[in-house]
Amino acid sequence: MKNFKQKNKNFIKENEENENIVFGRNPVIETIKSGRNIEKLFVLKEPEGSLKMIISMAREKGFVISEVDRKKLDELSSGQNNQGVVAIVSPYEYASIDDILNYAKQKGEDPFVIILDEIEDPHNMGSIIRSANVCGAHGVIVPKRRTALITATVAKASAGAIEHTKIAKVTNINQTLRELKEKGLWIIGTDMNGDTCYKTNLKGPVGIVVGSEGKGISRLVKDNCDIVVSIPVKGEINSLNASVAAGIIMYEVLRQRSI
Incomplete structure (x- = not known):
């Protein structure tokens, strides 16, 4: 048995x-x-x-x-x-970083990119991709290692959003952050000890870094961020689910862009 x-x-x-x-x-x-x-x-x-x-x-x-x-x-x-x-x-066709940035250019918009740092739970990844699509992000970047694959579970959690969202897979997240900064993006990390996201200017070309559920964004990744933001919490539990936190910050980007 x-x-x-x-x-x-x-x-x-x-x-x-x-x-x-x-x-x-x-x-x-x-x-x-x-x-x-x-x-x-x-x-x-x-x-x-x-x-x-x-x-x-x-x-x-x-x-x-x-x-x-x-x-x-x-x-x-x-x-x-x-x-x-x-x-x-057929196998999922990943986009390139240039594909994502060119998509923003074609739409006449400042790049809005989501970078995932070791999100291993497929349900969280699917939910984040769904929120990214709804909030108008131009693409999602994931690492090749220590991350959930684009599987049926991710597809279902995303409600099909993976088919309409450009997803790039990269070898090194830190190198990618440096590349994005060279291309003019402001890299914003997410952490409980950061500045309040509602009081931070999130307009312009931005890359939002979302860390894993347990560890958050890694120290090296945090060092490569231009600024770190947080979500105000009030209660006995001092942290949110990774996909929920990502969704709140993405909506704040959308809100500020809509003003």
């Missing part, structure tokens, strides 16, 4: 880290809309509601569709809530 449980854990871990799987109705719909190639679409037998719309959209694109039972879908999604649809997609 112990060996079976260990094998099952390994299977789930392997599938959670698979960047070629997307599940859930909204994430799959956004994947189809984005133009990303779907190698095969698995849909619950006797589809109803929005599943019929997904099948229609997939047929228009010429994707291969297979109607399967619930057991098969659960296997593909590692037992997670797949809402009756799982897509096997």
Whole structure:
């Protein structure tokens, strides 16, 4: 029994880290809309509601569709809530830093970039990407190591936002921060001991650095920031969830830009 449980854990871990799987109705719909190639679409037998719309959209694109039972879908999604649809997609295409900055230039806007420093929880990463898209950020930068992969879990947590948000993967965050500063961006770190974000000028070309849930941003990364900001808190708990904190600061950037 112990060996079976260990094998099952390994299977789930392997599938959670698979960047070629997307599940859930909204994430799959956004994947189809984005133009990303779907190698095969698995849909619950006797589809109803929005599943019929997904099948229609997939047929228009010429994707291969297979109607399967619930057991098969659960296997593909590692037992997670797949809402009756799982897509096997081509590998995620990461953007470059120049792609992100050029996107801002095309929109005639000051660059607004989110940099993630070791965000390992896929739900947090997905939520941050979703907020970045909603708040008008031009892209998200993640490190190649010590970070969550762009998996089905991230896609679902982002509500499909990963298909509409430019994400760049870099080898060295500190080197990237220096590069962004050379290109004119003001790098703003997030930390409990920083200046209050509501009293800080967040306008202009900015890069917001978000640290991991437990450790926050690392010392070297903090040293490479131009300024560090915080969110006022009042209560027995003195810190917020990483994705919640990131969302609050991103909305403050959006608010100041809208004034």
